[in-house]
Amino acid sequence: MRGFFVESYRVLKAGGTTIHSFLSPKPRNGRQRRLIEADSDPRWTKTPPTEWFSPPPRLVLEYLRLAGFKRPMRARLRSGLVIRSTAARELLKDWDIRQFYWQAHRGVLEKEGLEIPDWLVISACKISG
Incomplete structure (x- = not known):
């Protein structure tokens, strides 16, 4: 990711702004926590990542600064966005979550559901020099 920001800085015109969005890696409630767990825990997902796919905001901000971006x-x-019942089951299927997760958590998924985590939008400027 750091290399991506360095290259973005190189090709962006002076005075330009770079904007990036990520799903928050920190859940705000149990519905978001369930979705992050289902998508990142090797017990549940068919394609387990080494960590939640969205980077921590502090890391993104640090990489932008190191690349030369300001402000x-x-x-x-x-x-x-709360997703319950059959829609939650379909979302899990679309995200390659094992059927066993639905079976193990069916009651809470039907009643409370899942929630897409909050979006983090991070921007910075290339100041003309």
Whole structure:
């Protein structure tokens, strides 16, 4: 990711802004926690990552600064998108979550569901020099 930001800085015109968005790696509630767990725990997912696919915001901000960007800004957008019952089952299927997760958590998934984590939007500028 650091190399990506260095290259972004190189090709961006002076005065330009780079903007990136990620799903928050920190759940705000149990519904978000369930989705992150289902997608990152090797017991549940068919394609387990070494960590949740969204980087920590501090790391992104640090890499932007190291690449030369100035005036970094961060915003959090609450998703509020709650997915229950059959729709939750389909989402899990689309994300390659094992059927066993649905079977083990069916009651809570039907009642409370899953929630897409909040979006983190991070931007920074290339100041003309």
